[in-house]
Amino acid sequence: MTLVLNIRDLQLAFKSWSGTSEVLHGISLTIGKGERVALVGESGSGKSVTARIVLGLLQELRGVQISGSVEFQGQDLGAMPDRERRALRGTAMSMIFQDPTSSLNPVFKIAPQFQEVLARVTPGISMSATRVRATDLLREVAIAEPERVLDSYPFQLSGGMNQRVMIAMALANRPALLLADEPGTALDVTVQAQTLDLMRALVTDHGTSVLFISHNLGVVREFADRTYVIYRGNIVEEGPTRDVFENPGHPYTRALMAAQPKITGGGLPDLVEGDRHYLEPRFVHEGVA
């Protein structure tokens, strides 16, 4: 299987005047073509920074130390000049953010924002061409009145509607890889479920690979083919989603599963902060001694 994304021993540290804080301790992760892979972990475990490294957003900041390799469609992103890496953004890879409403510019209508998105692949696309194309794309995400949506400001649309707009924008240029950073966490559960179903149908249709970042196990179970569990910058468990869920091998994964609220009650279990066993990986990364 050809790999769309191949992360090998990725380490990340932020350097500041007070010292260096290590965030990722050498994670490895692969995504095949059309595969939906989840990266699950608690806040601060390093999920979101991983997505931002893949997009190349972190590399441009100061005081960031990155080692290891990130290969996208066989090309090493680290060896690529900034220009070429930027050219991939919004074209070959795109991203969906946590809160759709605040991820759209509040003082511009949807149409001009769509124009910028489409202009990444069709430079200088006209507004009328944008509207034609955007109307089709918005229909794809089950928006009944695309014309009205294009002429609206984000604050005039509901959160679910904005999420659909985001999905349409993310898939507009038919990217090979979609990074979804806690998509819809800011939405209510039913709307989140609807938009995720929609997203899954679309990425399946287009054969888009997805890196799905979430702390929500219920959603991950529905969405992902394979799951990586990340804890404090280490990947502690990896496997087909069904296996990880039915037979969690790692103590942290088990604790994470137990932390899911159950309708039958029983309260939240004790999750021992920084349990020694949580830091022992279940498996050894290839290429890592």
Next chain:
Amino acid sequence: MNTVLRHTARRIGTSLLVLFGVSVLIFAIARVIPGDPARVALGPNAKQEQVDQLRAAMFLDEPVVAQYGHFLSGLARGDLGVSLYTNRPVMTDIADFLPATLELVLVSGVMMIAIGLPLGILSARYRGRWPDHVIRVISLLGVSAPAFVWAVVLMLLFAFYLPLFPIAGRLHDSFDIPRVTGFLTIDTAIAGNWAAFGDAWRHLALPAFALALSGIGQAARLTRANMIETYEKPYIEMAQAYGWPEKRIANRYAFKPSLIPSLTIIGLDFAALLGNAFLVEAVFGWPGLSRYGVNVILRKDLNAIVGTVLIISAMFILVNIIVDILTVILNPRIRKADAR
């Protein structure tokens, strides 16, 4: 656009109220200043009968409320009384001096916006890198030194040591331009005298720039601060994640949301130019209203004080109305909320 019109009508209505309040206040304050205006005007050698006569002519022997009544009825007829300092109707004086000040302030305000905002955008876009450092030093200099210091420095550098610009005045004496609007940059163009037109602009350049400097610094700093805040917003990260050109993000998608909170303060700075204009007018021998205003205050010339302050307040209010309308136009949230 209907919302904008309605909003404008409402603002003009409330502004008239404010103007009325200002007139009462100024009228009262001018009369509380110690000293008899008639005596000041006629000098210490005048006889008491002459002074009394003048007081009667100016209604100064009547109660303050009645005086205000006379003032209002005069105002309704477009008559602000006679200046004791120039012995001319205050309206004539204002019509004479206001265009010079307005010309200076408008050009200065345009400079403030046309230079200050782009500097702020550049500064925010290259935050922490050398363009940012250079711009921040420039804006700090602009903000920290008052306009008259810059007036003197600029005059020394660019009119005296390097005689690129004329030292003082509005136009070289050799030009005789018929007065149409009082704005020399316009009148010279109407007269078709292009040499005079160029000369009027050369006279304007230094005083307008000296007056604009603090506003340029202020606008640049404000724009930078607001834009840096905007750069933290998710919609900018989204724009970057989608590879939108950095220049477009800065000039459009980060700038517009940042302009809305800056606008009110930039508007106030613009209006404040009217007050600061005095110092610059004094340095450059600019025959404007600000200089006139200070002279009449020192002479306790009641009619002229009230007239001048009223005109300046009206300008302040006008600028504020314009800023409010711009805010409504720029901010879709206000526009749409009003429409409902």
